[in-house]
Amino acid sequence: MNDPFTTHLDGNALAGPLADVFSVDPTTAWRRCPSCHLPSSLGQLHVYGPGPGLTGRCPGCADIALRAVSQPGHLWLQLGTGGGAFRFHLPTSAP
Amino acid sequence: MSGSGFSPGFRGRTHAFEGRLPPGQYPTESFPVLSAGPTPHLSTDDWTFTVTDETGGSRSWTWDEMMALPQQEPTVDIHCVTRWSKFDTRWRGVSLDVLLDGVDTAADYVVAESYDGYTTNLPLQDVTDGKAWLAHSFDGFALSPEHGGPARLLIPHLYFWKSAKWVKGLRLTLDNEPGFWESAGYHDYGDPWREQRTWSD
Amino acid sequence: MATPDTGAGRPAGWRPAALVAREKQTATGRTLRFDVPGWPGHLPGQHVDVRLTADDGYQAVRSYSLASPAHGTAVELGIQSVPGGEVSPYLADDLPVGAEIEVKGPLGGWFVWNGSSDGSLLLLAGGSGIVPLMAMLRARRDTRYDSPCVLLYSVRDPQEIWYADELHSAEPFLTVRVLHTRRAPAGAARPAGRITAADLQGLPIPADSRCYVCGPTGFVEHSADLLRAAGHPADHIRTERFG
Numbered sequence: 001m002n003d004p005f006t007t008h009l010d011g012n013a014l015a016g017p018l019a020d021v022f023s024v025d026p027t028t029a030w031r032r033c034p035s036c037h038l039p040s041s042l043g044q045l046h047v048y049g050p051g052p053g054l055t056g057r058c059p060g061c062a063d064i065a066l067r068a069v070s071q072p073g074h075l076w077l078q079l080g081t082g083g084g085a086f087r088f089h090l091p092t093s094a095p
Numbered sequence: 096m097s098g099s100g101f102s103p104g105f106r107g108r109t110h111a112f113e114g115r116l117p118p119g120q121y122p123t124e125s126f127p128v129l130s131a132g133p134t135p136h137l138s139t140d141d142w143t144f145t146v147t148d149e150t151g152g153s154r155s156w157t158w159d160e161m162m163a164l165p166q167q168e169p170t171v172d173i174h175c176v177t178r179w180s181k182f183d184t185r186w187r188g189v190s191l192d193v194l195l196d197g198v199d200t201a202a203d204y205v206v207a208e209s210y211d212g213y214t215t216n217l218p219l220q221d222v223t224d225g226k227a228w229l230a231h232s233f234d235g236f237a238l239s240p241e242h243g244g245p246a247r248l249l250i251p252h253l254y255f256w257k258s259a260k261w262v263k264g265l266r267l268t269l270d271n272e273p274g275f276w277e278s279a280g281y282h283d284y285g286d287p288w289r290e291q292r293t294w295s296d
Numbered sequence: 297m298a299t300p301d302t303g304a305g306r307p308a309g310w311r312p313a314a315l316v317a318r319e320k321q322t323a324t325g326r327t328l329r330f331d332v333p334g335w336p337g338h339l340p341g342q343h344v345d346v347r348l349t350a351d352d353g354y355q356a357v358r359s360y361s362l363a364s365p366a367h368g369t370a371v372e373l374g375i376q377s378v379p380g381g382e383v384s385p386y387l388a389d390d391l392p393v394g395a396e397i398e399v400k401g402p403l404g405g406w407f408v409w410n411g412s413s414d415g416s417l418l419l420l421a422g423g424s425g426i427v428p429l430m431a432m433l434r435a436r437r438d439t440r441y442d443s444p445c446v447l448l449y450s451v452r453d454p455q456e457i458w459y460a461d462e463l464h465s466a467e468p469f470l471t472v473r474v475l476h477t478r479r480a481p482a483g484a485a486r487p488a489g490r491i492t493a494a495d496l497q498g499l500p501i502p503a504d505s506r507c508y509v510c511g512p513t514g515f516v517e518h519s520a521d522l523l524r525a526a527g528h529p530a531d532h533i534r535t536e537r538f539g
Contacts, residue, residue, distance in 0.1 A: 007130075007513050010537045013359060015403035016345035020309070025405035043406025044535075048130045051177035052256055052276050055131040062133050064212075069280040070357070071293045076280035085279040087294070091309055099349050101312070102397050105386055107350040119354070125380075 011045035011056060017068050021075055021088045034080075036061035115172055117287035120180040127179055128241045131275065135211050135261050139245050144229065145264035146194055149202045155264075156194070158245070161229070164189045169228060171251035173258070174287040186249050188230035191222045194265070202267035206274060207248055207259040215259050215274035216283065217250065219267065226252055229262065254285040254292070310347055310398040311335070313371060315391055321458040324377040325424055326388045327363060329370060330399070337366040338402030340409045340431035341508065341536075344373065347398040348383060358383045361428035361510075361536075362402065365435040371399065374427030374458065407536040409508065411435050416501040417445040418528075420491070420519045422511020426458050428536065429510055437467060444501045446471045450491050450515060453479040471500055491519055496526045503527050510536040 011027055018026045027043035038060035045056035045065050053069035053076070067085065069076040078085035107121070116122060139158040147153040156164075168187050174180045205222055207215050221227070230249040231238055238244035243260025250258050256276050277283050282291040290296060313330040321327055343361045350356075364372040377388035391397065409417070409432040417436070419429040426449060436445060451457055453476060463472050475495055480488040486495075507528055509519045516537045523533050 008133075008537070009513070010535065012343070012404045012407050012536050015343070015405075016357070016359060016400055019400065019403055025403075027404050027406040041406055043404065048132055051129055051175075052281060053131075053279060057132060064132075067131075067279050069276075071280055072355070074280065074293075078279050087280065100396060102348040102350075102386075103392065103395050104390055105348045105350050105356075107348075107352070107354040107356060107382065 008057075009047040009049070011041065011043040011047055013047050013050070014042060014045070014054060014056060014066075014068060017054065017070050017075055018077070020090050021077065031065060033058040033060060033063055033065070035063040042066075115182060116180055117174055118290045119292075120174055120178055120287065123179040123181055126181060126242065127175070127177070129175065129177065129256075130241075131213065132211055134240050136240050137210055137245055137261060142245055143263070144194070144246070146198060147264060147266045148198055148200045149267050149269050154198075161189060161246070162231070164193050167228065169249065169251075171249070173251050173255050176254040176256055176281065176285070176287075176292050180287075185234050186228065186230040187232035188228040188246070188249060190225060191227040191229060191248075191265070192225065194229060195223060198267070200267050202269055204268045204271045206266045206268055206272050207257075207262055208264050208266060209259050210261040210263045213259055213261070213275050214272075215257050216268075216272050216277055217253070217257060218271075218284070221253065222248075222250065222265070226250065252286070254282075254287050256281065257285055308334075308336075310400050312396045313399045314396050315393050316370075318393065321374070322456050324379075324388065325456075325458055326375045326377065328373045328375055328387060328391075330373070330397075332369050332371045332399060335366075335369045335371060336402070338362055339405075340365055340411070340435045341407045341428045342402040342404050342431075343428065344371070344399045344401030344403060346373070346383070346387070347400070348386065349398070356383050359403070359538075361431070363427045363430050363434075365431055365438060374424060374430070376424035407508065407510070407534050409435070409506070411439055411441070416443045416505040418499065418501055418505045418507045418523075419445065419447045420450070420507065420509040420511070420523075421447065422450045422515030422519070423452070423456065424458065425509075425511030425515070425536070425538070427510075429508060430459055430462075432508065433470070436470075442469055444469045444471070444505075446473070446499045446501050446505075448473050448475060448491065448495060450475045450477055450511065452477050454481050491515075491522065493522055493525060496522055504529070504532065507533045508535075509533065511538070513537040 015027050029042045032039045046059050048055045056066045064081050067078045075088045076085045142158045143155045145155040170185050172182045205217050205219050228249040231246045247260045248258045248262050280294050285291050313332045316331050317329045319327040343359050347357045360373040363374045375387045378384045421429050476488045477490050509516050516535045
């Protein structure tokens with residue numbers, strides 16, 4: 001908000017989209033960045049978005065940790081880079 | 096869907112414009128910034144733009160060389176997949192026809208590659224014949240970093256994620272190679288008038 | 297640091313939530329109380345996703361923090377109305393009392409205070425970032441928690457203070473300091489300006505206190521830097537940013 005060039009959210013913002021496909025809360029999941037070796041939780045990632053999707057990056061070196069795209073009826077989730085994104089079917093709900 | 100019972104009176108922003116608005120879009124006067132990462136701050140001193148063909152042959156331009164090419168000033172409507180459209184945006188830049196002129200290729204596709212690692216895929220025929228530009232000015236001023244400066248693609252007939260910010264080159268490909276968003280659920284082509292938002296649309 | 301227990305409930309898709317009451321906090325800040333049948337409970341610091349549906353089927357989703365500890369099926373959200381925003385002005389001013397929206401939650405196990413964890417708390421709020429911290433303060437009060445707690449609350453001017461009456465009432469072991477960034481009230485000892493290292497000095501809490509920081513991204517980055525520089529261990533600092 002103060003600096004339009006570095007505005008990002010954090011991994012807390014991933015809790016909602018990921019809640020549909022994880023059976024435990026993912027924001028406390030722990031990771032060590034393969035590029036800079038900084039440990040962080042998913043909640044500590046720097047998250048860019050929300051549109052067209054959420055891109056979660058290492059808070060130390062900005063390397064991509066995951067991407068999540070919410071679409072009607074689907075969540076696309078890619079961990080890391082180059083591994084391909086999985087498309088999850090979400091349970092239908094009202095309306 | 097009417098009468099879902101939830102959030103009565105909520106209309107979103109899709110209701111207020113007719114005519115030039117593709118389906119599911121709303122008009123905006125502002126210029127929202129969408130990002131997938133930190134904004135790179137690039138010096139035009141170090142900037143180059145490179146076209147690479149499918150055999151690996153390439154041709155590059157420095158900033159000064161690019162600025163010495165014939166310039167155009169397109170005024171176009173742009174449409175973002177996040178549902179905003181912006182009308183009569185004024186740009187200055189070089190037609191991709193100029194940058195692709197003389198390239199001998201059998202490729203049908205092109206991947207735009209950016210300084211921040213972003214990529215997006217396009218049919219070659221969609222970036223030729225006056226449909227696409229390498230844009231360096233917006234509304235009379237040098238393109239700001241948050242909007243993709245020093246130079247970005249401008250491909251207004253497709254959703255705006257195809258207009259790669261901080262672009263550093265075009266790579267011609269024989270196959271259609273999905274880019275950053277295309278590999279994560281977004282449409283390979285992205286025509287706003289056919290509302291090709293997602294992979295299955 | 298031990299992984300916090302993610303609490304009483306798991307989110308189970310979208311649930312209807314009926315607006316029960318709306319309370320004005322500031323010119324643009326609102327407290328909205330909903331009744332959510334089947335609500336599984338939550339921990340202070342957690343949030344919900346809110347989904348609005350337009351007549352044509354278009355849906356918009358935003359995250360909002362829970363402002364109170366769990367009380368049955370009552371869910372209290374803090375909404376900061378953003379001018380020109382798609383969702384927050386509707387929630388702040390237009391959604392009729394009695395009408396329903398949908399919520400998903402509780403969400404997030406990272407930015408939570410598990411009331412059973414021992415020790416003192418340092419809470420840093422920027423603007424409407426007070427909302428999830430208020431849930432911690434209220435939980436602390438409900439359980440008569442007796443470890444010291446400091447709230448540093450950064451606001452532009454005195455009119456921007458949420459929960460003013462609640463925060464002004466004296467409470468044992470709690471210290472509240474308001475940091476005005478644009479305009480301080482007449483006679484204030486601290487000149488207006490953003491949070492500095494001096495604001496973190498001499499607080500009546502130990503250096504190993506757990507720190508929770510919530511606010512705009514710039515405020516959170518700056519505050520977390522100051523906390524680390526002041527000697528607070530990085531693994532004791534938890535942050536939540538909003539755009």
